[in-house]
């Protein structure tokens with residue numbers, strides 16, 4: 001990678017004109033490096049425009065999540081890999097890239113590689129780009145492979161629909177998947193991971209889809225990353241899901257410059273809890289290629305976790321801070337040793353270890369709370 005075009009101490013704001021140039025430059029980078037292209041729904045675009053109007057620049061949290069910040073082009077933390085969680089070695093069905101089996105009791109099923117919008121920080125860009133290049137997922141054939149796999153793998157009790165985003169599927173394909181799974185002799189529990197509610201809440205206003213989710217008794221796990229994503233339209237869609245007695249959860253990554261502030265995290269978890277959405281986990285950003293703009297050093301992350309825990313009641317601070325890894329999920333208590341000189345942290349779990357390349361402190365410039373929480377009284381825009 002090249003030297004830093006903008007050093008980490010550079011706090012000059014990105015003007016809308018500069019951002020337009022960054023967006024255009026990113027198109028070429030995405031093609032060359034197999035990253036996800038920029039994709040923003042009309043609904044989310046209005047949020048981005050509102051943020052720019054209030055701040056006068058594009059370094060606000062939602063813009064930073066959806067459009068490339070300057071550091072996307074030149075900052076590397078080293079030790080970055082394409083597929084940190086090693087999805088490809090956990091694909092047990094030859095010829096299928098839609099089934100991932102890592103934990104004995106759960107299987108991930110990815111019936112589509114399409115998302116309603118693209119997140120700059122996406123940790124699955126590599127596999128998703130492969131799938132985009134391979135063309136549209138053949139849902140019926142992949143579902144048939146999944147059913148056969150479940151029949152010969154009796155320990156599996158849950159199917160997690162992910163992607164891509166399964167809520168982007170046409171209703172008939174969603175119905176086929178949910179009804180097929182629920183009609184099996186040993187029907188698995190169904191969990192659905194989706195960010196579509198943040199990008200296009202009208203998808204969840206469709207009574208036929210809500211009825212399908214309710215009929216399948218699916219648990220829905222949203223990926224809200226910031227309290228400003230939880231707006232009136234989202235609230236209305238959540239009310240519809242609650243009326244259908246659907247179980248609702250959230251989990252999300254901790255992202256530098258987007259949500260790396262304890263008060264912001266407490267706001268998000270509290271707001272969702274008020275709407276009967278229970279937050280399960282906060283994820284540590286993974287060391288994948290081009291992830292430096294979003295990553296956080298572990299020491300700062302643990303300090304942030306401590307502040308989050310001590311400032312909030314138990315129904316907020318029960319949220320787990322988790323790192324996904326090739327060995328599965330690990331947390332702070334799994335740190336076995338810390339090589340400070342080389343920035344390498346060894347995690348050990350169930351007798352197995354892996355080494356995590358920590359994010360360097362000199363690059364770890366915290367997000368500015370005045371910018372990330374620009375609507376908050378007493379926190380004027382920078």
Ligand code: SF4
Nearest residue numbers: 115118119122164195
């Ligand atoms: S919605 Fe999820 S899978 Fe899709 S781009 Fe965003 S983070 Fe990646």
